[in-house]
Amino acid sequence: MQRAQNLSEDIDFAAVTEWKARGVGRKAIGHMPTYVPRELIHAAGMLAVGITGGGDKLEIIRGDAYFQSYICRIPRSTIELALSHRLDMLDGMLFPSICDVIRNLSGMWSMIFPDRYVHYVDVPQNFDTEVGGRFWRRELETLRHDFAQLSGVAIDDEALRASIAVYNENRHVIRDLYRARSERPWIFPMSEVYYLLRAGNVLPPEEHTSLLREYLALAPLETSRRDQDRSRVVLAGMFCEQPPHGLVMTLERAGCYVVNDDFLLGLRWLQDDVATTGDPLDALVDAYLNHSAMSASRYAPDGDRGRWLIDSVERNRAEGVIFAAASFCDPALLDQPMLVAALDRSGIPHTEFKFAEDTGQFAVIREQAGTFSDSIRLWSEA
Amino acid sequence: MTITAGMDVGSSSVKTAVVVDGEPIALRTDRIRRRELRKVIEESYEAVLADAGVQRSDVVYLATTGEGELVDFRRGHFYGMTTHARGAVFLMPGTEGALDIGALHARAMKFDAKSRVLAYRMTNQCASGSGQFLENVARYLGITLEDIGPLSCSANDPELVSSICAVLAETDVINMVSRGIKTQDILKGIHVSMAGRYLKLLRAIGAEGKVAITGGLSADVGLAKALQEKVVEEKFAMEIVTDARAIYAGAIGAALWGAFRHNVLARRSAA
Numbered sequence: 337m338q339r340a341q342n343l344s345e346d347i348d349f350a351a352v353t354e355w356k357a358r359g360v361g362r363k364a365i366g367h368m369p370t371y372v373p374r375e376l377i378h379a380a381g382m383l384a385v386g387i388t389g390g391g392d393k394l395e396i397i398r399g400d401a402y403f404q405s406y407i408c409r410i411p412r413s414t415i416e417l418a419l420s421h422r423l424d425m426l427d428g429m430l431f432p433s434i435c436d437v438i439r440n441l442s443g444m445w446s447m448i449f450p451d452r453y454v455h456y457v458d459v460p461q462n463f464d465t466e467v468g469g470r471f472w473r474r475e476l477e478t479l480r481h482d483f484a485q486l487s488g489v490a491i492d493d494e495a496l497r498a499s500i501a502v503y504n505e506n507r508h509v510i511r512d513l514y515r516a517r518s519e520r521p522w523i524f525p526m527s528e529v530y531y532l533l534r535a536g537n538v539l540p541p542e543e544h545t546s547l548l549r550e551y552l553a554l555a556p557l558e559t560s561r562r563d564q565d566r567s568r569v570v571l572a573g574m575f576c577e578q579p580p581h582g583l584v585m586t587l588e589r590a591g592c593y594v595v596n597d598d599f600l601l602g603l604r605w606l607q608d609d610v611a612t613t614g615d616p617l618d619a620l621v622d623a624y625l626n627h628s629a630m631s632a633s634r635y636a637p638d639g640d641r642g643r644w645l646i647d648s649v650e651r652n653r654a655e656g657v658i659f660a661a662a663s664f665c666d667p668a669l670l671d672q673p674m675l676v677a678a679l680d681r682s683g684i685p686h687t688e689f690k691f692a693e694d695t696g697q698f699a700v701i702r703e704q705a706g707t708f709s710d711s712i713r714l715w716s717e718a
Numbered sequence: 719m720t721i722t723a724g725m726d727v728g729s730s731s732v733k734t735a736v737v738v739d740g741e742p743i744a745l746r747t748d749r750i751r752r753r754e755l756r757k758v759i760e761e762s763y764e765a766v767l768a769d770a771g772v773q774r775s776d777v778v779y780l781a782t783t784g785e786g787e788l789v790d791f792r793r794g795h796f797y798g799m800t801t802h803a804r805g806a807v808f809l810m811p812g813t814e815g816a817l818d819i820g821a822l823h824a825r826a827m828k829f830d831a832k833s834r835v836l837a838y839r840m841t842n843q844c845a846s847g848s849g850q851f852l853e854n855v856a857r858y859l860g861i862t863l864e865d866i867g868p869l870s871c872s873a874n875d876p877e878l879v880s881s882i883c884a885v886l887a888e889t890d891v892i893n894m895v896s897r898g899i900k901t902q903d904i905l906k907g908i909h910v911s912m913a914g915r916y917l918k919l920l921r922a923i924g925a926e927g928k929v930a931i932t933g934g935l936s937a938d939v940g941l942a943k944a945l946q947e948k949v950v951e952e953k954f955a956m957e958i959v960t961d962a963r964a965i966y967a968g969a970i971g972a973a974l975w976g977a978f979r980h981n982v983l984a985r986r987s988a989a
Contacts, residue, residue: 560790707797
């Protein structure tokens with residue numbers, strides 16, 4: 337656990353630098369949150385590095401000059417990371433289409449680092465095979481070509497299928513971890529799971545899988561972990577800017593078992609195994625179109641908004657939902673009223689607050705989450 | 719027979735209650751006084767169980783409140799407002815609001831007959847309206863905590879102090895002592911200032927009817943009197959009430975909610 341904590345808190349990305357130093361000519365590609373096809377990076381022999389801003393460990397000085405004050409914190413702290421040379425070990429950077437701010441960030445990156453590879457990953461919002469599917473396949477072919485050029489390693493189908501298998505295994509163990517946490521959240525508390533997930537930002541997928549397996553085996557041996565009378569809640573809205581660890585701790589201390597969430601959603605964006613036979617690009621396209629996680633940054637048909645959240649509540653036997661969106665996060669905050677309406681129609685209790693990745697005062701959140709937990713446990717049946 | 723326990727971990731003391739079938743049978747307060755908090759918690763729990771004549775294994779639900787998240791052997795934790803509201807309704811039936819006044823903070827809350835909190839407001843971080851401030855003043859004046867209330871009630875010419883800042887208020891008190899102001903008038907002035915501050919909280923949440931004082935300062939008769947006088951003076955539709963056990967309202971409320979949750983969980987596992 338200590339290793340996972342160190343990895344997740346290290347804003348100098350020493351693990352990435354060390355990984356590169358272990359082999360001649362190794363390259364690393366950074367990417368912003370939500371989905372990028374990491375399998376293609378892996379198949380080119382490169383390391384995919386999740387960049388989730390500077391968190392609460394970084395003071396923003398230069399980054400503020402790039403964005404207005406009414407913009408969320410993650411792009412500013414990511415710029416700060418780059419301008420303070422903490423991302424110099426990255427040989428390229430991918431910006432998936434989360435929102436306009438991240439799109440602008442990709443443009444800024446191109447201007448700040450004209451000699452580095454930068455790509456805006458325009459994931460499809462049309463889920464028709466003949467429309468979005470063809471578009472996404474072309475995008476994947478572009479990335480395959482670019483990564484091969486960057487790494488000097490041709491990405492053949494066999495290598496790509498092998499990388500898909502590696503990530504299938506990683507997603508599989510993450511699903512196991514989420515299932516285990518939902519069943520026994522006192523054994524696998526969110527405050528620990530969060531560190532473990534974040535470690536996946538900087539570790540090769542094989543190492544991350546081993547780390548998660550080790551945790552799944554060892555955590556149940558901690559005999560001091562006892563079930564308590566707490567409310568079971570689903571957290572929503574944290575798919576891009578990540579909360580400080582203290583906030584996660586606060587929710588647990590306030591009497592909540594977090595039984596599902598959308599932290600670091602990109603690690604488990606594809607919710608089923610990707611086919612390891614046939615054309616691997618077609619397999620990735622099919623996985624994206626048909627097995628993607630739902631989030632505010634992707635299209636959902638009319639009337640379907642919120643269905644995933646209600647499913648999550650039911651599947652995890654949750655008693656309520658806590659909306660925790662990053663301040664000024666357009667996708668999350670625009671989505672929230674629709675999700676709230678869906679929950680209201682289903683009679684599912686909810687509460688909401690906002691955070692920033694560097695939020696340091698949790699008293700109000702603690703009070704709010706605590707009273708929400710009390711109200712679920714005491715008033716729903718009083 | 720359903721035995722539950724409640725533990726209210728405050729910033730200056732730990733209050734514990736053992737409740738059997740809805741009736742408190744043992745109550746206990748232990749001051750923290752620079753001692754290791756976990757040790758105080760453990761000793762306090764053992765002692766209250768001994769007072770009640772029950773074993774740990776007899777208690778079906780230990781519920782904590784306040785800073786009780788530190789009690790890792792608890793079954794559940796409830797928030798201060800939830801437990802004080804429940805404790806107030808139990809101890810003083812018919813109350814519709816409460817002022818929970820502890821060592822560092824005060825909190826006004828309004829609730830319904832089922833103790834469901836409808837609105838609340840807290841003092842800000844300044845401690846001038848709190849028990850810790852009164853303790854400091856008692857030390858400057860050379861009196862015991864128990865003397866504060868009766869002395870304040872005997873005052874004739876109260877001298878007001880700053881109600882905004884503890885540092886300013888304490889400076890005011892030192893000046894009054896050097897000016898020869900009587901101790902009882904200083905204390906009454908402090909109580910009047912505090913009462914004004916609390917009434918602002920109550921007004922902000924629209925409290926009316928019977929309002930209970932709970933928490934550590936509920937035993938301060940001088941404060942209760944000053945509050946009631948202020949209510950009359952400002953023509954509030956409110957009656958200030960208190961109870962000898964109101965200091966335990968949080969612990970009793972926690973134990974009562976614990977019993978409620980025990981029954982809910984038992985029903986669920988039987989279903």
